[in-house]
Amino acid sequence: MAGFASMGVREIQVGLASKDFSAREVAQAALERIAKCDDEVHAYLEVTEELALQAADQIDEALASGKSPAEIGPIAGVPIAFKDNMNLKGTHTTCSSRMLESYVSPYTATCVARAIQAGGIPLGKLNMDEFAFGSSTETSAFGRTHNPWDLERVPGGSSGGSAAAVAAGLATVTLGSDTGGSIRQPGSFTGTVAVKPTYGVVSRYGIVAFGSSLDQVGPFARSVEDAALTLNAISGHDPLDCTSQPVDTDFTANLAEGAKGMRVGFVPAFMEAQGLEPEVKAIVEQAAKHLADAGAELVEVELPNAQAAMSAYYVLGPCEAFSNLSRFDSVRYGYCDPGHKDLGSQYEASRANGFGPEARRRIMLGSYLLSAGVYDKYYYPAQQVRTLITADYTRAYEKCDVILAPVSPRTAFKFGEISDPTSMYLSDMFTISINIAGNGGMSLPAGLGADTHLPVGVQLIGPQFKDENMFRAAAALEQVYGKAPLAPAFA
């Protein structure tokens, strides 16, 4: 079937309803395109052909029995793929780590199960930074993913495979996870709509945990509506994750309302931040103007403690990661280094050889930060900073409905260009405070940078559990920018 790659959810569903094509044909077209193009992109770690065709056949049966696509589910017949930290029974879940190279999921994550339940056609598992530590997907043990806009450049990370797959039309929508920016930054680098919902909107059950108090799953798509439909499919309370909330929001409900009357917060300190590239700044300012032209009221807001978010994150994140990753002990889970006579040396060698350098750095940092005497100096103050940042956001939303900000200080960089960890960490200077506070944030493609001619996203940040606000503002901006195109080399 021709033209699958550029189709959105509605177009697929109209085609299915009018019998222009079957769900099996959609699945086959997607699989063929992956076979043809993914050598260049390397978004996929595993392609689940059999599962895809099975799911497609079920949809075709439901259609034949007289059901409409919408009755089958919000993403019926839509090719979808999952970051490789999400369990899907019978497939590998490697987290792009040697540690889990041979791990096969015995069960399915709630968000993945819901996506398939909602009619998604599961295409496979997507590359990422090892255990989601990183901003470039370069730390994957299984090779790097290329940015479809420029194959010499990174797609961002850690959900780089999820972003690249959508930008290259190797899936209609994908799921990623975001602990400090891992959905939004690759969204910005690849020109895709990339949503990190409020903490608690999507169940984390079955996602390999990095920072349990920060991790949140969300969609990538080439339109705001497709992202909203996907979030509709995966959100809501799950008895298997006590931090998930009874959210039954229809995220598509106010997409047509426009920005008229919305109060859009603007944070002057963000725009003065060191390292923010002029071409990115210009695009954020232009987006503010577009929102104002559409009838929104721009208001200045302050987040006085947000500049401490990075420091707090690199305490809290490693502490939680250290605790979560202790389960990969070569006995219960994970790579087991052969030939050791005692348990101590088996543990040591397995963890030293199973984890890559960035994962080891985070684990050691977390171990140190939680040790006696050190805990009071770092962990405790970081939690206090967390409270202050959360209060900043609460105060800001007394004055506005959504905040407009940069996503990343720059556009996609070249492989190997950023080699020291601290510079890499700065990729998330505008995204981390949102995870710390628990709010929702999304990256909306807002054109190409004037200097690099690469995609730039603008960030819309909503109040907690009012993610529909950011969707509304994003839809208003999409009216101006148009839907996200496929990367030119893949169009």
Ligand code: GLN
């Ligand atoms: N880049 C950040 C980090 O390395 C965020 C990662 C993420 O959101 N998973 O921790």
